[in-house]
Amino acid sequence: MQNQRNLIMAVILTGLLLLGWDSAMRWFYPAPAVQPRAAATTAAAPADASKPKPTREGGLQNAGDIALEKKDLAAELAAGHRIVIDAPGLKGSINLKGALVDDVTLARHRESVDKNSAPVRLFSPAGTPAQHYAQIGWVGEGIAAPDANTMWTADGTRLTPQTPVTLRWSNTSGQTYSIRYAIDGDYMITATQGVANAGPAPVVVKPFALVNRTDKTASLDTWNVHSGPIGAFDGSVTFDNNYSTVAEAPGQAIPFKGTANWIGFTDIYWLSALVPDANAKAEAAFRSLGSGVFRADLIYPSVSVAPGRTQAQTVRLFTGAKENAVLEKYEAAGVTNFSLSIDWGWFRWFEKPIFWLLDSLFKLVKNFGVAIILLTLVVRGVMFPIAQRQFASMAAMRALQPKMKALQERYKDDKQTQQQKIMELYKTEKVNPLAGCLPIFLQIPVFFALYKVLVLTIEMRHQPFALWIKDLSAPDPLHVLNLFGLLPFTPPSFLAIGVLAILLGFTMFLQFKLQPAAMDPAQQQIFSIMPWIMMFVMAPFAAGLLIYWITSNILTIAQQKFLYSKHPQLKAQADKDQIDVDRVVTREQKAASPRKPKTTR
Known part of the structure; x- marks a missing residue:
């Protein structure tokens, strides 16, 4: 009888396991309501029961958002005033209005298993349902500085690994701002931002760089795979924050102590991150802007530019796929622990050799x-x-x-x-x-x-x-x-x-x-x-x-x-x-x- 009772208990526990497993899988791996149009442009969904839960790859799920994204994207790209991005790893354009990098697709990755499907879109213009973009700029102290509505001029029409492009804008008091964009064969864009002072007196500016994204397209953030805000500070990669924790302090910055090695947003497969110069003293922070929009900031100390002098600094923007070999290449070139943006976890000492062998x-x-x-x-x-x-x-x-x-x-x-x-x-x-x-x-x-x-x-x-x-x-x-x-x-x-x-x-x-x-x-x-x-x-x-x-x-x-x-x-x-x-x-x-x-x- 004891053995029979044990067997009955085993059967009951098995049934509970099967039912519980189904519930867990539906919770952690929900099926998308519709096929996502862009699996790459992902941010985290807020705690809103009316919105579908994120899927493993992310992407827009609401049919209305998908249709609106297609319409808005076509209208934005048809408006002109853009510099074409044409590199082996990245395709897209830079918007001369605001000097925004807001149109990026990944040439080596497709949305679905169909080889003829569209390339994964990572960046999308501001105001679209899947907005995700980067901005390089300044805050002027007592002088005019460019903003998101500034119309820049460019010395070229096509950004390739062989042809950098420089954008310029001048105010009425003698300062000329410039951003020189260069790109490599993978996923790194280098922006050299400069201020030339032709005025009669010193001017003070505060350079910054940011990545802005929505929460509608986030990949799934689970106990063993991180998706959301990410960064490396004093050589240590932190996975402590997610979109919900940042959203708990709307409008307030969540700063980090120590030197910022890089900061941005990650999904399971994709990453958008800002990489300051090694000797830069930039402050890094995440913040929620409300309405499901999040931002990663690099804010540099104010600098004084004397008359007839130019101040310049460099920041790199990674916008692409987390290919291990590519990340390790950038890591070898000085981006601290960049390959750890892949959430290997505590057992990476064993997982990475298995990955290498496979x-x-x-x-x-x-x-x-x-x-x-x-x-x-x-x-x-x-x-x-x-x-x-x-x-x-x-x-x-x-x-x-x-x-x-x-x-x-x-x-x-x-x-x-x-x-x-x-x-x-x-x-x-x-x-x-x-x-x-x-x-x-x-x-x-x-x-x-x-x-x-x-x-x-x-x-x-x-x-x-x-x-x-x-x-x-x-x-x-x-x-x-x-x-x-x-x-x-x-x-x-x-x-x-x-x-x-x-x-x-x-x-x-x-x-x-x-x-x-x-x-x-x-x-x-x-x-x-x-x-x-x-x-x-x-x-x-x-x-x-x-x-x-x-x-x-x-x-x-x-x-x-x-x-x-x-x-x-x-x-x-x-x-x-x-x-x-x-x-x-x-x-x-x-x-x-x-x-x-x-x-x-």
Whole structure:
């Protein structure tokens, strides 16, 4: 009866797990109301129940906002007075009105898996639903300074890596302001802002730079992947703030102590950040401007410009994808800890090598799915000696079974003494009962690292494998309940079982069948349903993660068969144990079944 109660409790807890998992997935990974038009221009959604929750990639979700964005963007770009941005990494334009960098798309990344889809848009003009832009400027003390409505003039019409463009504007008191924009082949724009004083007296100006964005397009901010305000101060990257904490102090700056290395806003895949000169003494802060608009500021100390002199300084603007190699290149060039804008977390010392190995394998085979399979082969190969020791430990445990059964029988009414005697037996025979768990524990950090790599790194985004798997960073798109997409409905996440999830459950079932039988019949019954529980639990995860686990299961099965062939006594003992357990289960089931009363004639 006790075993049956344990089994019933296991089934109840399993049901609660499945229902709870579905609720958690819907909370943390809500489906977008409509397909986002721009997955890149993201800010965080305020606590407004009328607005849809952010999705993993972000982007506008409201149909009205998407339509208005398309209309407003077309009107803004058609108005003219723009300098074209034409670089290998970035396309778009700079608005001469305000000297705003407000039109940026990413040439190397698309909105969807369709190769013909539009490039990801990161910056959008002020006033549009997806506004996101950067401004370089000054605050004048007693003199006129340019603002967001100033119309600048330019000495060129096209900003490329070979052709920088300088914008100029002069006031009526003899000061000429200039911004020289230069761009590289990736995602960095360098702005050199200068003030030339042709007036009769010194003037004082306060330079600044800012990134402004809305909250309507934020990617999802979760416990393990940060999305929102980000920066590095005195060499330490801070993830402490998110949009909601900044919004709690509307209009007020949230400053940071120490030297600002860079500051901006991050999404899972994208980053917009300002990078001051290494010797600059700029103050950095985040602030909420209300109506879901946020700003990251760099404000420099006031400087005095003498007559006939020019004051100049440089600030860099990163606006692009968080490609690890690109970030590390900028980091090597002096941008402190820039690669840590990818939220690797505490275990980056392990995750980054896994990413490096996976990325290296991808460059070799040109398919991330195949690279994941090869990574699994490498991991299992490294752990094969440990598996051999595991089997040696199992052999030693088998040899102790008669003695253990004798102790269990002798002290069956005194469980505490029984456990004490068994532990003494382990110590005397120099056997570690936990040795068989070592391979499992060693796989946990690999599994977690691969999970983080698939979730975080843009290198995995939209990477296909084969057949129907077009994006390894997304869940399996085909589900059994809708006949693999033939029926027009989407099952809830805990029933969205795809081919990969079924393969996961089946291979785990086969793996468990090869393992030695648990001596506790209830424990064995729980193990028998565990593969199917994991099938439901893992179904909403990235397809690449399931491919790793399936491959690992297949390799474990092959490894177990090989080692059983080398240790036939283990296989024989495992078969005998299984027969014994089956007998116990049958006996308990018969004992628990109600007996029919005898009838008298």
